[in-house]
Amino acid sequence: MNGQRVAVVGATGAVGREILTVLEQRGFALGELRLFASPRSVGDAIVFKGERLRLRLVEPGCFRGVDFALFSAGAERSRAHAPQAVQEGAIVVDNSSAFRMDPAVPLVVPEVNPAALDAHQGLIANPNCSTIQLVLAMRPVRDLYGLRRIVVATYQSVSGAGRRSIQELDAASRAHLGGATEPREVYPRGIAFDVVPHIDVFDAQGWTREETKMRHETRKILGEPDLSVVATCVRVPVFRCHSEAVHVETRQPVDLAQLAQAMRQQPGLCLLDGADYPLAREWAHSDEVAVGRVRLDPEDARAIAMWVVADNLRKGAALNAVQIAEHLCHVRVRGGA
Amino acid sequence: MNGQRVAVVGATGAVGREILTVLEQRGFALGELRLFASPRSVGDAIVFKGERLRLRLVEPGCFRGVDFALFSAGAERSRAHAPQAVQEGAIVVDNSSAFRMDPAVPLVVPEVNPAALDAHQGLIANPNCSTIQLVLAMRPVRDLYGLRRIVVATYQSVSGAGRRSIQELDAASRAHLGGATEPREVYPRGIAFDVVPHIDVFDAQGWTREETKMRHETRKILGEPDLSVVATCVRVPVFRCHSEAVHVETRQPVDLAQLAQAMRQQPGLCLLDGADYPLAREWAHSDEVAVGRVRLDPEDARAIAMWVVADNLRKGAALNAVQIAEHLCHVRVRGGA
Numbered sequence: 001m002n003g004q005r006v007a008v009v010g011a012t013g014a015v016g017r018e019i020l021t022v023l024e025q026r027g028f029a030l031g032e033l034r035l036f037a038s039p040r041s042v043g044d045a046i047v048f049k050g051e052r053l054r055l056r057l058v059e060p061g062c063f064r065g066v067d068f069a070l071f072s073a074g075a076e077r078s079r080a081h082a083p084q085a086v087q088e089g090a091i092v093v094d095n096s097s098a099f100r101m102d103p104a105v106p107l108v109v110p111e112v113n114p115a116a117l118d119a120h121q122g123l124i125a126n127p128n129c130s131t132i133q134l135v136l137a138m139r140p141v142r143d144l145y146g147l148r149r150i151v152v153a154t155y156q157s158v159s160g161a162g163r164r165s166i167q168e169l170d171a172a173s174r175a176h177l178g179g180a181t182e183p184r185e186v187y188p189r190g191i192a193f194d195v196v197p198h199i200d201v202f203d204a205q206g207w208t209r210e211e212t213k214m215r216h217e218t219r220k221i222l223g224e225p226d227l228s229v230v231a232t233c234v235r236v237p238v239f240r241c242h243s244e245a246v247h248v249e250t251r252q253p254v255d256l257a258q259l260a261q262a263m264r265q266q267p268g269l270c271l272l273d274g275a276d277y278p279l280a281r282e283w284a285h286s287d288e289v290a291v292g293r294v295r296l297d298p299e300d301a302r303a304i305a306m307w308v309v310a311d312n313l314r315k316g317a318a319l320n321a322v323q324i325a326e327h328l329c330h331v332r333v334r335g336g337a
Numbered sequence: 338m339n340g341q342r343v344a345v346v347g348a349t350g351a352v353g354r355e356i357l358t359v360l361e362q363r364g365f366a367l368g369e370l371r372l373f374a375s376p377r378s379v380g381d382a383i384v385f386k387g388e389r390l391r392l393r394l395v396e397p398g399c400f401r402g403v404d405f406a407l408f409s410a411g412a413e414r415s416r417a418h419a420p421q422a423v424q425e426g427a428i429v430v431d432n433s434s435a436f437r438m439d440p441a442v443p444l445v446v447p448e449v450n451p452a453a454l455d456a457h458q459g460l461i462a463n464p465n466c467s468t469i470q471l472v473l474a475m476r477p478v479r480d481l482y483g484l485r486r487i488v489v490a491t492y493q494s495v496s497g498a499g500r501r502s503i504q505e506l507d508a509a510s511r512a513h514l515g516g517a518t519e520p521r522e523v524y525p526r527g528i529a530f531d532v533v534p535h536i537d538v539f540d541a542q543g544w545t546r547e548e549t550k551m552r553h554e555t556r557k558i559l560g561e562p563d564l565s566v567v568a569t570c571v572r573v574p575v576f577r578c579h580s581e582a583v584h585v586e587t588r589q590p591v592d593l594a595q596l597a598q599a600m601r602q603q604p605g606l607c608l609l610d611g612a613d614y615p616l617a618r619e620w621a622h623s624d625e626v627a628v629g630r631v632r633l634d635p636e637d638a639r640a641i642a643m644w645v646v647a648d649n650l651r652k653g654a655a656l657n658a659v660q661i662a663e664h665l666c667h668v669r670v671r672g673g674a
Contacts (some may be wrong), residue, residue: 149636149637151488151584153582154557170514170532177510189619190616195580196616197582205632206632207632208610218406219409230642232584232630234492236492236574237530237574238530239530245534247488251554277535279526279533280532281530293534294543295542296542298542299486299565299567301564334384
């Protein structure tokens, strides 16, 4: 396999930087790396494996010769430039919400629905961070017992909202502890020492777009178009990693020992024993989704609860995108292309 | 009505101090106030309405002549001294978990099940903070549509664990931001910038005692002995007020407009309009339980989600205890005693 020519669009963002870290740490076979950023960063450079790479602006022809273009610059820029990248011959893995619910676009977590990649037409969508960790934990449950309803309450770190959000939690926490005025640009009602049940905009029925994303994306990835997925998405004063309190109603009674065995065999998942639980700060920079506190609903043999933690920048975004590219490389090699 | 003679046991704790604040702010008709504390505080004084009150040790006879003894010094001390207080003629309102599930002891939220007070035998239990705000929000739902299952994920502030816990969040946050070693006495795995799904001890099935309390107490207060109540209780880096993401399955289909009207009429409850939501920091020191984001489960007309916030030291503890005493005073006055 020759080195892959990879473009990263949005290279200076929280996810873009994590993509570079993941490419390096995994020894991804790179032939070339082109980094794209917004006009205000153009001309700056990022050091990758000791080499200074200049940040470029997306322009006509800039994706020619690129094998994989990993987009992480927001839905608007994906809509503007992803089709161009596909047209210029790249396979796009898009981390934004722009194309996720397009029936022609596979929405993929490689350890959950890799077969969906077979039908791609040059563009693959990377799911929402909260969804990725949920579907990975749900896959063994679905396979063994079927799913009726998922009720999930999230505890989402500020890094999901980007670098400005990380800076604001830091600055606002310092200000609060020091009795000074807190910066409130990203979070108008504050994020320091508070929890905020409001991520993205509200619809007319009172759901946030983040909650609706979790519902639609979970159904699409798990291949369960009618599954009930009820989310309350909450931003918490944590820098990195999302946690989720999940309650699942199943179709068949659950055997906890059998489920634990299946979870241990599920690639990408790390099951903690008994009452043990993962914590966001301890799990940061880990590749796997961690599950703990799996327990039976005392009143219903067809319902379980669990606690699910993952690094939202890593498995929730950068790593999953790189894994999609890796998967397609292996398919090509196996196919002799 | 003559002034009531009130004893506060555990007067120096987070809840004890809040009881004094509530007694003063509500203009509770006090004839006498006796403050009890642990041996290490005895001899110190607390200023109440400009008067220095000496902290005393619980001793035989110390509750003679007391109308109400408000206990908030932990389950062990309640077990040791509450029966004594009753025997010496006081009505005990106990904020600990010691007697809550005793069938002979009423467990009361005055706006939800005041009739349970009629049968008291000198001892009344104040429910767990997380339970109080949940049952207040659930009462209108139960009355209109019946309850099948409550799934709740909590976001509980550190003040629920007392003054040392508040100090540790402050000190650990400062240390983390300053790159220093965090104190980890109350929270061995840390509380600064993390969320911890572990409040009180685990049982053999993997539930924490806090979660089991919510289940049993909710059933007892709502008079629904078979109700399914599945909680995940999580400590979050918030100083004051507990938040809860609640999903309720009802027996009958829910009419949101009708439910909103009933919630507005529910004493002790404050319903926020539409997609608005209460935040812990904004709601601190409020008397009411605030509910926002009430919305229908898109797949099930017999299920709703909502966000519930209350001040855990106030309505979740001190205020509810004082309200129980007030309620019993009014009953006496009405009864001519």
